[in-house]
Amino acid sequence: MATNTQSMRPSSWQGIDDIVIVGGGLAGLFCALKLSPRPVTILAAAPIGHGASSAWAQGGIAAAMSAGDTFDKHLADTLAAGAGIVDDKMARLMISEGPDRIRDLLAYGVPFDRDLEGHLLLSREAAHSERRIVRVKGDMAGKAIMEALIATVRKTPSIRIMEGYVVEELVTEGKFVSGVIARPDAGQSTTRVSFPARAVVLCSGGVGHLYEITTNPAEARGQGLGMAAKAGAMIADPEFVQFHPTAIDIGHDPAPLATEALRGDGAWLVNKSGHRFMADLHADAELAPRDIVARGVFAEVAAGRGAYLDCTKAIGKHFPEMFPTVYRSCLQAGIDPVTQLIPVVPAVHYHMGGVLVDADGRTTLDGLYAAGEVTSTGVHGANRLASNSLLEAVVFAARIADSIKGMLPESRLYEWPKEAGENDELVTVEDSPQLKTLRGLMSAHAGVIREREGLVGLIRAIQQLERDNTRLRFSNIAAAAKLIAVAALKREESRGGHYRADFTESAEPWHHRTFITLKEAEAAAQEIAG
Incomplete structure (x- = not known):
């Protein structure tokens, strides 16, 4: 209109x-x-x-x-x-x-x-x-x-x-x-x-x-x-959301990135005991596709073994001139990647x-x-x-x-x-309470590993958050989250960046792209809400 x-x-x-x-x-x-x-x-x-x-x-x-x-x-x-x-x-x-x-x-x-x-x-x-x-x-x-x-x-x-x-x-x-x-x-x-x-x-x-x-x-x-x-x-x-396997795990938002080029130049992924876990999971080890590496890192972190990038052997003293951005991020966190391991965690990187x-x-x-x-x-x-x-x-x-x-x-x-009217929906530097809640829910239920019960709960929670915050910008954000959650619920298989713990294999009926409108996502969400 x-x-x-x-x-x-x-x-x-x-x-x-x-x-x-x-x-x-x-x-x-x-x-x-x-x-x-x-x-x-x-x-x-x-x-x-x-x-x-x-x-x-x-x-x-x-x-x-x-x-x-x-x-x-x-x-x-x-x-x-x-x-x-x-x-x-x-x-x-x-x-x-x-x-x-x-x-x-x-x-x-x-x-x-x-x-x-x-x-x-x-x-x-x-x-x-x-x-x-x-x-x-x-x-x-x-x-x-x-x-x-x-x-x-x-x-x-x-x-x-x-x-x-x-x-x-x-x-x-x-x-x-x-x-x-x-x-x-x-x-x-x-x-x-x-x-x-x-x-x-x-x-x-x-x-x-x-x-x-x-x-x-x-x-x-x-x-x-x-x-x-x-x-x-x-x-x-x-x-399909891509998680970068090696965000530097130092509690920053956003998390600084340890570029994939480090692994391309020979850096290893190890856990607390020094075990090179990606060699157990894929023939290409650290150079496997990102979704596989992300799940490998996620599993080590979730199990309490931790995940670390070891650049000391392959890159060592050349780190400062070869990767100055990562080097600076590490030093600011008190880590010297020339001689020390870099703690890493999967982080949302690309849609x-x-x-x-x-x-x-x-x-x-x-x-x-x-x-x-x-x-x-x-x-x-x-x-x-x-x-x-x-x-x-x-x-x-x-x-x-x-x-x-x-x-x-x-x-x-x-x-x-x-002029297109006035209102007081000013942009705030801090996330709104509803956005903070949404971010936690999305990571928990539409993150590296997903399953039906979590996605259903997420969709219901998004609808409640929309009722709690009716501001225009939050409705734009919630619409994007709802599309991700509904499509993830509908795709009952694992493929690429989308991994379902309850459907761990790729399935031929889902060997196609997803096409969805917000109207269709809203209808699915309403059906879930009953």
Whole structure:
């Protein structure tokens, strides 16, 4: 339903372009640059680059660029990690366009590691058959990529950056998304502002902060997913949540990450007694797919034996220069990884599910595109292959830009932001009591290991929390949590990142992706509630 508003246009602005990008992470910035010189507006809750998981990515970007590597090999690894439900056409498309996007990033000034002859230095990560991870100073890829893109974006006159605008709602007219409503002043304003648009690009990030232990920033609360679902968008594969096996277990929220590249360079996982437990669980030991390693670490921690990353032998004295980010995190916690073990625990790291999009990033709602972790393109299947996420973000962000240029060839100026009413639902730094409760429940019942009784209780609890907190933003968060829980309950098998203790094997009837609307999830939840 269209929103009635009153004009509130600053005299220094004459109009607003017809493309609004929600989110200042990798996907949003890359899309804006690819749309240049066409005018766009980026709405970001925090200064661009802050509050974005992209900036924290340590491993790098996967791309088949070495002499011995091929697109087919990269695809085979992606399909194997995805546990049978990867959309192979979408994955091949992503992989084949990867090298060109790496070259784009180089052109934007990203200082990828090179060897003495100037060639890109490629490393290997878990479940990759070749060295194909393009990195920056070992573990600083995300930070370096974002710094380069931010600098380029700020120098690009066609890009308007509106920082401190917390987007709370999509404005719809039937099946058409006609703009967004945001709260200025980092969510502290009582006034809400409407931004009309012919195209909205949702790049709002993932769902990590729905869980108690996560490597994601607090802004990754699933609000973009919830907003799109409430507007009627089809959601795909929400039950598939990836847990990083080696978050550093020092009680921080979010938990600092010990990159998978450490294991790629030979670090072992051991318990308190020094036993290398992953060698008992998989032929690839520490380099097994992430879901298997996460469950292995979880089992050791749950049994009281603890889990630790031993980097002392394979990396040792080279740790500070090879992995400066991890080294700094360890030292701040009083751990010297050169000589000491790093305590680790599984933490929510990435959501394979999200808003369903096609090869051009179009959702099932006209006028709404999406890119990055908020989406489900199908390229990750049930379990994302390491370092394919940044690749997915840049490939599909570029394809969205091309699609918009073709679909909306003429820029059109709209009247600048309009007032969209007032309320006191201000953004708070601390989690609300309901969100704190939700995070604990999600970790307990929709976490590394799930079963029917816990999921049923979780769904009932989400409904009660919604009754206790009727604020708009919490309803967006709760919608995302409900989609994850209902889809996890419905999938009576174990596959990839989704593991059911009561259905421990994969089942042929479930050898397919999940497609679900919020309306369908609500109906299932009501049936459970009786």
